[in-house]
Each structure stands twice: as C-alpha cells, then as structure tokens.
Amino acid sequence: MADAQAQILDAAEALFARQGFAATTIKAIGHQAAVNPALLYYYFPDKAQLYHAVLERRLATAAREVAQKLRPDAPAPEAIAQAIRAYATLMRQTPYLPRLIARELADHEAAHALPLIREIAAGLFQRLCEVIRRGQDRGELRADLAPQFAAISTIAQVAWFFVAQPAVSRLLGFDGAVPADEIERYTEHVIRYAMAALTPDARRPTRARKRARR
Amino acid sequence: MADAQAQILDAAEALFARQGFAATTIKAIGHQAAVNPALLYYYFPDKAQLYHAVLERRLATAAREVAQKLRPDAPAPEAIAQAIRAYATLMRQTPYLPRLIARELADHEAAHALPLIREIAAGLFQRLCEVIRRGQDRGELRADLAPQFAAISTIAQVAWFFVAQPAVSRLLGFDGAVPADEIERYTEHVIRYAMAALTPDARRPTRARKRARR
DNA sequence: GTCTATAGCGGGATAGAC
DNA sequence: GTCTATCCCGCTATAGAC
Numbered sequence: 263m264a265d266a267q268a269q270i271l272d273a274a275e276a277l278f279a280r281q282g283f284a285a286t287t288i289k290a291i292g293h294q295a296a297v298n299p300a301l302l303y304y305y306f307p308d309k310a311q312l313y314h315a316v317l318e319r320r321l322a323t324a325a326r327e328v329a330q331k332l333r334p335d336a337p338a339p340e341a342i343a344q345a346i347r348a349y350a351t352l353m354r355q356t357p358y359l360p361r362l363i364a365r366e367l368a369d370h371e372a373a374h375a376l377p378l379i380r381e382i383a384a385g386l387f388q389r390l391c392e393v394i395r396r397g398q399d400r401g402e403l404r405a406d407l408a409p410q411f412a413a414i415s416t417i418a419q420v421a422w423f424f425v426a427q428p429a430v431s432r433l434l435g436f437d438g439a440v441p442a443d444e445i446e447r448y449t450e451h452v453i454r455y456a457m458a459a460l461t462p463d464a465r466r467p468t469r470a471r472k473r474a475r476r
Numbered sequence: 477m478a479d480a481q482a483q484i485l486d487a488a489e490a491l492f493a494r495q496g497f498a499a500t501t502i503k504a505i506g507h508q509a510a511v512n513p514a515l516l517y518y519y520f521p522d523k524a525q526l527y528h529a530v531l532e533r534r535l536a537t538a539a540r541e542v543a544q545k546l547r548p549d550a551p552a553p554e555a556i557a558q559a560i561r562a563y564a565t566l567m568r569q570t571p572y573l574p575r576l577i578a579r580e581l582a583d584h585e586a587a588h589a590l591p592l593i594r595e596i597a598a599g600l601f602q603r604l605c606e607v608i609r610r611g612q613d614r615g616e617l618r619a620d621l622a623p624q625f626a627a628i629s630t631i632a633q634v635a636w637f638f639v640a641q642p643a644v645s646r647l648l649g650f651d652g653a654v655p656a657d658e659i660e661r662y663t664e665h666v667i668r669y670a671m672a673a674l675t676p677d678a679r680r681p682t683r684a685r686k687r688a689r690r
Numbered sequence: 691g692t693c694t695a696t697a698g699c700g701g702g703a704t705a706g707a708c
Numbered sequence: 709g710t711c712t713a714t715c716c717c718g719c720t721a722t723a724g725a726c
Contacts, residue, residue, distance in 0.1 A: 517721065
C-alpha cells in the first residue's frame with residue numbers, strides 16, 4: 263500500500279473529477295482512500311487546499327510536456343500534430359485531468375480559477391497561436407484563418423472528446439470507458455481533420471500561398 | 477414581475493449552471509429570485525426535481541431547432557453549415573445551456589444522466605453521422621474520415637467554445653463575456669474550418685471522389 | 691400563494707487518546 | 709501517524725399561520 267497521502271490524493275482526484283468539489287465529502291474521500299477521514303486533516307489544512315493539491319500535482323508536469331512539442335521554429339504542421347498527440351496521450355494517461363480542468367473553467371468563471379491554471383492555459387494558447395502564425399507566414403498553413411480561432415478549433419476537438427468522455431463513449435457504442443486503441447484512432451483522426459482544415463488547398467489559393475510564391 | 481415560478485426557474489438555471497447542483501442552495505435560489513426560499517417547495521417537490529425542470533424547460537425546444545437543420549437529403553455541406561449556425565445561435569441565446577449540458581455529462585457519468593439528455597444527444601449525433609455518411613456516398617465529403625469521428629470533431633469546436641467560455645473569453649482578450657459579434661465571427665470560422673476538413677481536396681483524391689467519377 | 695419557524699440530518703473540522 | 713468521538717454549523721424540507 264502506498265503512503266496515505268498519495269492514497270488520499272488519488273481518491274480525492276477521482277471524486278472531485280467525477281462529482282465536483284461541493285458534492286464530494288471528506289468522508290467519501292476517506293472511504294475511497296481506505297483511510298480514516300480525520301486523517302485528511304493531518305496532511306491537508308482543509309478541503310479547499312486538498313483540492314488545490316490535487317490540481318497542482320497534475321498540472322505542473324502536464325503543461326510542460328505539451329508545451330515542449332510546440333516549437334515555433336519547427337515546421338508548423340509537424341509541431342501541431344506532435345502537440346495534439348502529446349495532449350491526447352497526457353489526457354489518456356491522466357484520465358481525470360480533463361474533467362478537473364473543465365470544472366475549474368466552468369465553476370470559477372475563470373477569473374477566480376487557480377492562478378496556476380490561468381497561467382498554463384494562457385501560456386499554451388499563446389504558444390499554439392504563435393506556431394500557427396509562423397506557419398502562416400511560411401505558407402505552410404492557410405492564412406485566411408484567424409490564428410486564435412484556429413487554435414481554439416484544434417484544441418477543442420481533443421478537449422471536448424475527453425471532457426464529454428462518458429457521453430462520447432456511449433455514442434460510439436461502448437459501455438464503459440472508450441478503449442485505448444479507439445482513443446488512439448480518434449487522435450490520428452483529429453490530426454487528419456485539423457491538417458486538412460489548416461493547410462492550404464490547391465483549389466483555393468490563399469494569401470499565404472501567394473506570398474510563398476514570391 | 478413575472479410569476480414566481482418563472483423567477484425561480486430563471487434563478488435556479490443561472491446558479492446551477494454557474495456553480496453546479498451541490499454548491500447551489502435553496503436559499504441562494506430564493507434570494508436570486510427575490511422570493512421566499514420556502515416558496516420553492518410550493519412549486520417543486522424538491523431540489524432535484526427543480527433541477528430537472530430547469531433542464532427540461534430548455535432542452536425540449538432546443539433540440540428540435542438544431543435537428544431541423546440536419547436534413548439527410550439536403551447537400552451535406554449546406555446541412556452541416558446550417559446546423560453549426562443553429563447550434564451556435566441556440567447557445568448564444570441560451571447562455572446557461574452549454575454549461576448545464578456539460579455538467580450533466582461530467583457529473584452523471586452519462587449512464588445516470590437524465591434520459592431526456594441521453595435521447596437528445598444520441599438523436600442529434602446519429603442524425604449528424606447520417607448526414608455525413610450520405611455526403612460521403614455522394615462524393616460531397618471526404619470518405620476517408622470515420623463519420624462518427626468527423627461528427628465529434630465538428631460538434632466539439634462549438635461545444636467547447638461555449639463550455640469554456642469564461643476562459644476562452646480571457647484568452648481572446650476580453651474581460652467579461654465574449655461579445656456577440658465575436659461569437660458570430662467564430663461561428664463562421666468553424667464553418668470554414670470544418671468545411672476545409674470535411675470536403676475533398678483536389679490534391680488528395682479520396683475513395684469518394686473515385687466513386688463519384690464512376 | 692406566501693411567509694415564519696423549526697425539525698432533523700449530514701457536512702467540515704477539532705480534541706485528544708493511542 | 710492514525711483513530712474515536714464529537715462539536716457546530718448550514719442545509720433541505722416541513723408544519724402551520726396568514
């Protein structure tokens with residue numbers, strides 16, 4: 263058995279992700295962690311800070327992994343494809359992360375969300391926008407899409423899939439969670455879909471293509 | 477002043493959407509509705525059924541509006557563009573709907589979600605898949621994308637934008653909500669992005685194109 | 691239909707034994 | 709470090725006056 267603190271964090275993570283902060287009781291966390299509920303107060307000052315600890319444990323490492331793939335100097339299509347893969351892998355390996363993030367966004371009106379989350383979201387987003395903008399300048403990507411919107415469209419496909427996972431799973435005809443190989447297939451689909459949307463089409467000369475021809 | 481029942485439903489909708497079911501108290505709803513909290517129990521049997529009433533009031537009409545646009549016999553690109561517009565308009569006019577739906581998906585593990593939600597989600601999704609499948613058969617859409625995945629990618633772009641609205645708004649540089657004209661611009665962007673992803677590319681002959689040439 | 695008062699329960703958090 | 713016992717508060721829901 264791992265040490266109690268880790269047990270508690272794991273249990274809390276699962277419950278906060280599935281039910282939200284308010285609906286999750288200290289007693290339920292203790293039960294799920296197979297630990298005496300009063301013990302939570304030995305490791306954490308109160309429920310709110312336990313929640314923050316849960317988020318921080320995941321986020322710090324997670325953000326770095328995705329950001330690494332977004333190199334503005336690399337060819338944009340490759341960089342974006344790699345980032346999508348990294349993001350999907352992360353979400354698959356950390357199954358509760360998407361819902362934790364989604365709750366943070368929905369519950370706290372963003373203004374009161376953890377500063378850590380705000381920073382990470384803004385950092386990754388700016389970075390992706392930058393990659394897209396450079397790709398457009400080089401003619402690798404269509405120039406008639408607003409970079410911010412293109413970034414949102416691309417992120418949304420992965421983010422929504424994982425956030426709505428329970429429902430998506432049913433819609434795809436599975437009973438419990440979506441099987442790992444299906445997630446991988448979806449990830450590769452997103453890359454194809456996003457690439458088709460983002461790269462210039464021979465039939466539709468874009469400003470970037472004209473620029474590239476000079 | 478509208479009748480008390482409507483006041484209560486409006487207040488409950490706003491609070492459930494922003495904070496979730498568990499974090500919303502009867503007293504807060506009464507306060508927000510400018511109504512005595514005990515009065516809620518005159519109109520609704522308990523908190524859970526008030527919540528259901530909130531959802532049902534919105535969902536019944538909402539689903540029909542979007543489904544109407546998804547005519548499998550119409551040209552797929554037009555049908556999809558219309559559906560995206562209808563969906564976005566609906567979400568814009570019913571600002572709390574996206575978060576209510578997202579919470580329903582995240583909280584209830586889909587299996588225990590309101591049957592009404594399950595039906596609507598499944599119905600709309602099947603319908604969109606059907607439109608895509610027919611479009612592929614007619615050569616209007618790329619045939620190398622799985623229809624279910626293509627449907628998820630397309631829906632996700634709009635759904636995520638609205639669910640993550642508070643955060644998205646900040647990322648786009650706005651302070652409060654995203655202004656209406658920016659939402660409209662994003663909607664048109666999604667249509668362009670989705671169309672580029674879904675329609676065949678001259679450089680990349682697809683099975684559907686070959687089929688269409690016969 | 692609307693309000694006051696309150697019952698009754700379950701939650702977060704603490705004291706203190708071991 | 710872990711457990712028992714318990715306090716106190718705020719919540720849902722009801723009884724009953726008006």
